[in-house]
Amino acid sequence: MKEKQISEHIWKLEFNFYFLIISIWLVKNNNNVFLIDTGISKIWKIACNSASEKGNIRGVILTHGHSDHAGGVNQINAHNPELPIFMNGRDYEYSSGENPFPGRKKVEKIISAEVPIIDLRKINKNNFFELTGLKIMYTPGHSPGHTVFYHDNDKVLIAGDLYTEKNGLLRPPMKQFTSDMPQALLSGRQLFEKIDPKIISVCHGKDVNVPFDYFSKVV
Numbered sequence: 001m002k003e004k005q006i007s008e009h010i011w012k013l014e015f016n017f018y019f020l021i022i023s024i025w026l027v028k029n030n031n032n033v034f035l036i037d038t039g040i041s042k043i044w045k046i047a048c049n050s051a052s053e054k055g056n057i058r059g060v061i062l063t064h065g066h067s068d069h070a071g072g073v074n075q076i077n078a079h080n081p082e083l084p085i086f087m088n089g090r091d092y093e094y095s096s097g098e099n100p101f102p103g104r105k106k107v108e109k110i111i112s113a114e115v116p117i118i119d120l121r122k123i124n125k126n127n128f129f130e131l132t133g134l135k136i137m138y139t140p141g142h143s144p145g146h147t148v149f150y151h152d153n154d155k156v157l158i159a160g161d162l163y164t165e166k167n168g169l170l171r172p173p174m175k176q177f178t179s180d181m182p183q184a185l186l187s188g189r190q191l192f193e194k195i196d197p198k199i200i201s202v203c204h205g206k207d208v209n210v211p212f213d214y215f216s217k218v219v
Contacts, residue, residue, distance in 0.1 A: 001015050001046055002016070006156060007154035007155075007156045008154055009027060009029065009153065010025060010026070010028075010154060010158070011025065011026040011028075011050070012024075012025055012026075012207070013039075013046070013047055013050060015039060015043050015046075020204060021203075022039050022043070022068050022203065022204070023037070023039075023201075023204070024036065024039050024047045025158050026047075026050065026051050026054060027132060027133065029131065030055075032132075033054050033055040034057075034058060035048070035051055035059070035061065035076075036061050036149060036160075037063055037069040037203070038062070038070060038071060038073055039068065040068055040071040041071040041072050041074070041075060043072065048079070057080075058083075059084045059085070059086060059131075059132075060073065060076060060083060060085045061086045061087075061134070061149065062086065062091075062147075063147055063160025063161065064088070064091050064146040064161065065091035065094060066101070066110070066161070066177065067110050070087070070110050070111055073085060073112075073115055074112045077114075085118065086117075087117050087118075087120060087145065087147075088120045088121060088145030089117070089121055089122070090121075090143075091143050091144060091145035092145075094108070094143070094144070096110070101144075101179055102180065103178070103179045103180075133151055133153060134150065134158075135149065137191065139184075140187055141162075141181065142161045142162060142178045142184045146184075147160070148160055148162050148191075150195050154198075154199075155197050155199065156200075157197040157201065160203055161174070161202070161203055161204065162202075163208075164204050164205050165202050165204070165206050165207075168206065168208065169208065170202075170208050172185060
């Protein structure tokens with residue numbers, strides 16, 4: 001595992017599995033620390049140990065419900081049932097195993113029905129910002145409920161799988177795992193009108209700090 005601090009309030013944990021990097025972010029607000037994604041099931045404890053070194057763990061926030069992002073939710077909930085877990089509810093029927101994710105044939109039971117999930121659509125976004133320092137930005141396409149988080153103070157976009165990275169440049173998400181590629185590309189472009197980050201941090205690749213609108217030129 002490689003840990004690096006990418007801004008004043010944000011750390012990125014990178015786990016290298018052969019040819020795939022899986023990342024988890026830690027966001028600190030005052031003495032409270034939030035995990036953005038959990039990675040796959042076997043790395044949750046490493047992430048939690050790293051988070052606890054920086055402050056009190058106050059919540060888990062998911063960019064979406066795929067297994068490489070939400071695979072540790074059940075274990076974290078079993079370890080600390082009082083810890084709130086946030087996710088856009090549009091992904092719940094798929095991550096809970098009710099239906100396969102759009103574009104896939106197999107059902108995946110990633111999040112147990114016993115785990116309470118707080119729907120990001122139904123919370124007060126101002127209160128969430130005060131708690132975490134993050135702005136919620138809905139970016140459907142890679143999954144129906146895909147959501148990114150923008151740290152306005154640090155000018156960092158925690159992009160989940162909205163983009164990938166290759167040779168230091170932004171690229172579209174992985175086609176074989178994306179529910180609706182045209183929608184994903186649209187979501188990626190629409191962010192240009194709302195934010196201007198200095199750092200775009202993606203799950204599967206290195207962080208990007210080239211001009212944000214470069215994405216529009218490569219898709």
